[in-house]
Amino acid sequence: MAARSDDAVVLEVGGHEVRVSHPGRVVFPEPGLTKLDLVEYYLAVADGALRGAGGRPMVLKRFVKGIGAEPFFQKRVPENHPDFIDTATLQYARGTSAEEAVVRDAAGLAWVVNLGCLDLNPHPVRAEDLDHPDELRVDLDPMPGVDWSQIVDVAMVARDVLEDHGLVGWPKTSGSRGIHLLVRIEPRWDFRAVRLAAESLAREVERRAPGLASARWWKEERGESVFVDFNQNAKDRTVASAYSVRPLPDARVSTPLDWDEVRSRRPAEFTVATVLERFGERGDPHAGIDDAVGSLDGLLRLAEELGPAEKAPRGASRGDGSGRRVSTMPLIEVARTETKPEALDALDRWKAANPEVVPHLTPADVLVDGMRGSSSLWYRVRVNLQHVPEAGRPEQGPLLADYDPWAGRWPGGSGDGGGSGGSVDGDGVD
Structure with a gap:
């Protein structure tokens, strides 16, 4: 490892030189982990990391301002x-294209981390x-509670559903609250067919x-269940x-994880320090x-046996011509914000203004969703009033914050961003 006068170090990795800038910068203050760590x-x-991400195009999720700030999503590989x-x-589905990075070796992993990528996507x-x-x-994305x-x-x-249909699921912690099951399949089907297969799996689960699991796409309809998120198989x-x-x-x-570990282990057990030890001991x-x-x-x-999935109602019945979905639940929107702390602050202010409503709310009634903007996340806060007596339900009022993620951009962003504006529930991308 050679040092540079600009505080960078150059690593020799598999016959390649990889420059790591600001190697001593602390990225995780609590355990004291630096960028070089x-x-x-x-x-x-x-x-193991290349078994999951190697040879695949990836979105670069860059935390250039540290873990306390929102990352930005970069589809196009740096020139x-x-x-x-x-x-x-x-x-991409909206007609854009992007030349994305494909990592094939350890040097590639070091290079994307130097760009500020913490996780691989x-x-x-x-x-x-x-x-x-x-x-x-x-x-498997758990609702609050x-x-x-x-x-x-x-x-x-x-x-069991996978095994009954000739497939093997490989479990891993999401790194947040949920579990991911990875299923290797023959590359014979397009994205539409793979998503249909995943949706059928979710409906069967x-x-x-x-009561334990839900395949309902609309978050307010799930209750205190585990959402089997089939839409992670959509193309984008x-x-x-x-x-x-x-x-x-x-x-x-x-x-x-091995399947015999799934019930006894917990996500918080697996950190950079403990996974290094675990990987060294058992691979x-x-x-x-x-x-x-x-x-x-x-x-x-x-999928053929189950028939078409129930479609959500659409906004045409409102007569406004918007085509937007109308929820079957009594939802009110509280705020749209640029950051999650701002979203939580708006929620606290709404609760303070409506103290008589708060005791009726379950954890799953409070919906704080990360939404995909043009190149970063924004946040939407909603409250489901289904458990509030109808006479005591507050009306929809002005938003406590009304951030516009598309201000100054054409709708859909520049093609460098993280998606189409859909919700990033729980452990999906975030």
Whole structure:
């Protein structure tokens, strides 16, 4: 490792030189982890991290202002990328395209971390075939008020549904509150078919575990359940892959597990420090994932048996011509903000102004959603008044904050951003 006069260091990684700028900058104050510590972490777990993210185009989720600030999402690879970073050009649903980074080795991992990426967000396709996913992703996303035992129960049901249809699910902690199941599949189906298979899986899990699991896309309709998030298989979506460091104060890691660990272990146990020790002692529990490739035929037959999913009502019935969905729940919107702290502050102010309502609310009635803007997240705060006596329900009033993520941009952003404006529920991208 050589030093540079500008405080950078140059690492020799697999025959490549990787420059790490500001290596001593503290990224995680609580455990005292520096930028160089994070680079060295990814080099130590490179075998597992590349099994999850290697060879796939990825969105660069860059925390250039630290974990206390919102990241920005960069789809296009920087023009001055080194020659050991491959690229692939993805076509997006709204008609834009982006040449994205493809990491294939440990040097590539070190390079993206130097850019400020904490977690790795690859697409479910290989760079050699961008139209046919080779991975189906099951994101078990708990609603507020749901404990770990319920998440595990739903994971076990999902495992059974997968096995009943000829597929193998590989569990990992999301690095936040939920569980991800990764399913290797033959790259024979397009995104639409993979999403349909995932939706059918979710509906079957809900059928087998009523009240525990939900396949309802609209968040206010789920109650205190675990959402089996099938929409993570849509074309533009990415999720944090195995061994990704998440932007939580304890430097928590999205960690692959064996099935016999799922019930007894907890996400908070897996941090940069503990995962380094675990990986050194036992290697990667997902080492066999690429040998467990399955077919979607069973889940697609299930889709035919279940029939079309119920469609959400649309705004045409309102007569406003907007085409926007009308919720079946008594929702009011509180605020739209640029940052999560601002969203929580607005929620606190709304609660202070409506003290008679607060005792009726369950944790799942308070909806604070990260939404995808042009290149970063913004936040929407809503309250479901379903448990509030009708006579005591406050009317929709002016928003306490009304941030416009599209101000100064054409609708849909520049194509460099993180998505189409949809909700990023729970453990999806964030």
